[in-house]
Amino acid sequence: MEKKLPKIEINEKYCKGCHICVEFCPTRxxxxxxxxxxxxxxxxxxxxxxxxLRCPDFAVxxxx
Amino acid sequence: MSNRVAFLQGNxxxxxxxxxAGCRFFAGYPITPSTEVAEVMAKELPRVGGAFMQxxxxxxxxxxxxxxxxxxxxxxxxxxxxxxxxxxENIGYACITEVPCVIVNVMRGGPSTGMxxxxxxxxxxxxxxxxxxxxxxxxxxxxxxQELFTETVRAFxxxxxxxxxxxxxxxxxxxxxRERIVFPEPGELEVIDRTGPTVGPDEYKPYDTRFGDVxxxxxxxxxxxxxxxxxxxxxxxFPTTRAEIVQAEEExxxxxxxNAVDDIVTFEEYLLDDAEVAVVAFGSIARSAxxxxxxxxxxxxxxGLFRIITYWPFPERQIRALSERxxxxxxxxxxxxxxxxxxxxxxxxxxxxxxxxxVDGEPIGPGxxxxxxxxxx
Amino acid sequence: MGFDxxxxxxxxxxxxxxxxxxxHGIVMKGLIRAIDALELDKxxxxxxxxxxxxxxxxxxxDFCTLHTTHGRAVAFATGIKMARPEMNVxxxxxxxxxxxxxxxxxxxxxxxxIDMTYLIMNNNIYGMTGGQFSPTTPxxxxxxxxxxxxxxxxxxxxxxxxxxxxxxxxxxTAFHAAQIDKLLAEAMRHKGFSVVxxxxxxxxxxxxxxxxxxxxxxxxxxxxxxxxxxxxxKMPAEQLRGKVLTGILYKESKPEYVEEYRxxxxxxRAEG
Ligand SMILES: Cc1ncc(C[n+]2csc(CCOP(=O)(O)OP(=O)(O)O)c2C)c(N)n1
Ligand code: SF4
Ligand code: SF4
Ligand code: SF4
Numbered sequence: 001m002e003k004k005l006p007k008i009e010i011n012e013k014y015c016k017g018c019h020i021c022v023e024f025c026p027t028r029x030x031x032x033x034x035x036x037x038x039x040x041x042x043x044x045x046x047x048x049x050x051x052x053l054r055c056p057d058f059a060v061x062x063x064x
Numbered sequence: 065m066s067n068r069v070a071f072l073q074g075n076x077x078x079x080x081x082x083x084x085a086g087c088r089f090f091a092g093y094p095i096t097p098s099t100e101v102a103e104v105m106a107k108e109l110p111r112v113g114g115a116f117m118q119x120x121x122x123x124x125x126x127x128x129x130x131x132x133x134x135x136x137x138x139x140x141x142x143x144x145x146x147x148x149x150x151x152x153e154n155i156g157y158a159c160i161t162e163v164p165c166v167i168v169n170v171m172r173g174g175p176s177t178g179m180x181x182x183x184x185x186x187x188x189x190x191x192x193x194x195x196x197x198x199x200x201x202x203x204x205x206x207x208x209x210q211e212l213f214t215e216t217v218r219a220f221x222x223x224x225x226x227x228x229x230x231x232x233x234x235x236x237x238x239x240x241x242r243e244r245i246v247f248p249e250p251g252e253l254e255v256i257d258r259t260g261p262t263v264g265p266d267e268y269k270p271y272d273t274r275f276g277d278v279x280x281x282x283x284x285x286x287x288x289x290x291x292x293x294x295x296x297x298x299x300x301x302f303p304t305t306r307a308e309i310v311q312a313e314e315e316x317x318x319x320x321x322x323n324a325v326d327d328i329v330t331f332e333e334y335l336l337d338d339a340e341v342a343v344v345a346f347g348s349i350a351r352s353a354x355x356x357x358x359x360x361x362x363x364x365x366x367x368g369l370f371r372i373i374t375y376w377p378f379p380e381r382q383i384r385a386l387s388e389r390x391x392x393x394x395x396x397x398x399x400x401x402x403x404x405x406x407x408x409x410x411x412x413x414x415x416x417x418x419x420x421x422x423v424d425g426e427p428i429g430p431g432x433x434x435x436x437x438x439x440x441x
Numbered sequence: 442m443g444f445d446x447x448x449x450x451x452x453x454x455x456x457x458x459x460x461x462x463x464x465h466g467i468v469m470k471g472l473i474r475a476i477d478a479l480e481l482d483k484x485x486x487x488x489x490x491x492x493x494x495x496x497x498x499x500x501x502x503d504f505c506t507l508h509t510t511h512g513r514a515v516a517f518a519t520g521i522k523m524a525r526p527e528m529n530v531x532x533x534x535x536x537x538x539x540x541x542x543x544x545x546x547x548x549x550x551x552x553x554x555i556d557m558t559y560l561i562m563n564n565n566i567y568g569m570t571g572g573q574f575s576p577t578t579p580x581x582x583x584x585x586x587x588x589x590x591x592x593x594x595x596x597x598x599x600x601x602x603x604x605x606x607x608x609x610x611x612x613x614t615a616f617h618a619a620q621i622d623k624l625l626a627e628a629m630r631h632k633g634f635s636v637v638x639x640x641x642x643x644x645x646x647x648x649x650x651x652x653x654x655x656x657x658x659x660x661x662x663x664x665x666x667x668x669x670x671x672x673x674x675k676m677p678a679e680q681l682r683g684k685v686l687t688g689i690l691y692k693e694s695k696p697e698y699v700e701e702y703r704x705x706x707x708x709x710r711a712e713g
Binding site for chain 3: 088089091110111113115117119120121123124125127128129130131132133134135136137139153154157284285286287288289290291292293294295302303
């Protein structure tokens with residue numbers, strides 16, 4: 001059975017490019033693309049929510 | 065009814081006036097010569113279901129009354145000289161946020177600790193310009209115990225009607241003198257309550273000029289959610305730096321008082337109709353001045369008294385008109401010359417204006433004023 | 442999953458004004474989750490702040506909000522609580538706001554044990570005015586007004602609160618984001634004056650001057666520094682050097698001020 005992946009939304013209008021979500025993701029799902037965070041490797045996401053919790057700018061939402 | 069008549073100290077009458085006006089929250093910090101106001105409030109407020117707080121300092125007291133007022137409660141704080149200085153930043157906050165509150169400042173000698181138990185009238189400029197920035201000011205200067213009661217009631221009315229802080233400033237003599245007072249019956253004096261919003265919470269804005277220069281203020285906890293800030297703000301209450309809004313809002317705040325001077329400014333004219341010498345005085349010194357005017361009349365000098373009751377806004381129009389009729393103006397005051405400058409500004413050179421200034425802790429007696437009347441005549 | 446912050450944020454107010462990596466945003470999210478957990482009525486909740494970057498928080502929040510003067514939030518809030526005891530009152534602000542200029546109000550609110558929660562976002566600096574040292578700037582640290590290192594010893598806010606009589610004191614960090622709402626919710630449930638200090642990051646005015654390469658490094662420091670109070674007992678003293686304890690540091694039950702005053706009113710009125 002295929003694993004159901006979470007959905008990670010990054011609001012580019014809110015993201016200020018602080019790197020926090022990228023650096024503290026335990027499975028390195030995210031990366032910086034230019035000045036904003038982006039999803040690089042969704043398959044690795046364990047839905048721990050740390051990126052959403054720690055984003056100071058209300059820019060990350062993890063659902064699913 | 066015998067219990068309607070009492071022999072009271074000015075400060076006590078002030079506190080009773082506040083209760084009569086519907087004040088239900090007091091926060092203060094003890095300081096001579098105003099402490100009796102707090103003492104009576106501490107006793108009376110629980111009896112009417114209100115709350116009294118002695119705060120850690122005057123800054124906190126001013127802050128607490130503003131906070132309480134935002135819940136729709138009528139609020140009072142009382143202080144003197146140094147404490148009045150400490151309150152100034154938050155008085156400015158009440159000005160810009162347009163939160164009704166009444167501040168009693170019983171004037172003592174200064175600057176600094178000065179003469180804690182000595183009378184003074186040297187805070188009148190602080191009442192106008194004490195806090196930074198442009199802002200309107202209303203300041204009432206009663207001259208008797210009865211008037212300290214009624215002017216305190218009026219202060220609450222003006223605060224609520226114009227959404228503004230109002231200062232009541234008896235000098236120490238008026239604050240501490242004991243006189244007969246007749247308590248007004250409930251309903252005898254007008255008591256104005258805050259007008260709440262006429263629109264629902266979704267439409268409400270705390271500075272909505274559709275409702276005129278004094279927009280209705282909603283209460284925290286009543287179903288209206290809004291933001292209050294000391295930053296320059298737009299009519300929705302949120303901070304703005306947009307030049308035209310900042311300018312318009314500051315101008316409106318001055319205009320709301322300037323356009324209402326006929327409603328706010330009060331004074332008493334005594335024997336001025338035919339006067340050639342006018343004495344302009346207020347507070348306890350106006351009592352000496354009245355005596356001196358009577359003396360002068362007996363001596364055949366046509367003297368009269370203009371007693372300031374509302375110090376701010378200053379009774380400009382009335383003093384200007386007066387200066388067109390009299391030959392000289394005298395301003396006795398317990399400071400080194402404050403009212404005299406305001407009077408000169410209004411007189412605009414039409415008559416000589418001289419002052420009697422005293423800051424040694426002694427009142428200016430009728431003799432000194434009578435002598436001055438004789439001299440300028 | 443995926444918390445809906447929009448429910449509590451005033452429409453159109455985001456993005457906020459805080460700098461990239463400023464921890465204040467993380468703390469605000471924690472506050473929102475705590476309010477959500479307690480299902481506080483927006484119309485019966487006042488959020489009061491002083492002046493500073495942290496104190497801009499209430500402007501974003503869809504509640505009865507009051508942005509006051511520097512250091513005076515707790516005093517304004519005291520008036521609200523006394524006049525409307527049924528309201529939930531939350532104060533927020535920075536370390537400078539809370540324990541420098543506002544220190545006197547802070548200790549007296551602790552002493553009275555008035556029922557409200559005070560959230561202090563401690564970034565060890567005056568952020569808004571460009572990085573002058575605050576009463577919590579570490580000894581020796583650089584600030585714009587300590588160009589040769591800070592000669593002042595710092596306050597321990599939690600100890601100050603406990604000493605002054607606060608009946609609930611907790612500490613967390615912006616790094617430990619998931620704990621912030623838990624601490625705040627506990628604080629708000631507590632009857633009396635509760636203090637929650639969140640160690641926070643100001644990369645702009647503190648981080649740069651103190652050789653943090655990025656906010657990530659600041660977050661790592663918070664991570665390394667924090668020791669849960671529950672674990673500290675079993676740790677030897679040398680292991681605790683340079684660490685700060687986090688979690689609920691103090692809790693006791695004492696008469697609450699507003700309730701006591703209401704009792705006094707009832708007694709006076711009964712006596713006539
Ligand atoms: C009476 C007064 N003094 C000084 C200031 C200037 N001032 C504004 S914010 C601030 C310090 C803010 O630091 P903090 O409370 O730690 O909050 P942060 O900005 O770091 O979040 C100062 C000194 C002021 N606004 N009012
Ligand atoms: S939810 Fe956890 S694992 Fe998934 S991206 Fe965010 S931090 Fe990484
Ligand atoms: S934590 Fe938020 S603001 Fe920072 S990079 Fe990630 S998405 Fe952007
Ligand atoms: S200056 Fe510091 S405290 Fe202020 S917003 Fe920027 S990072 Fe935050």
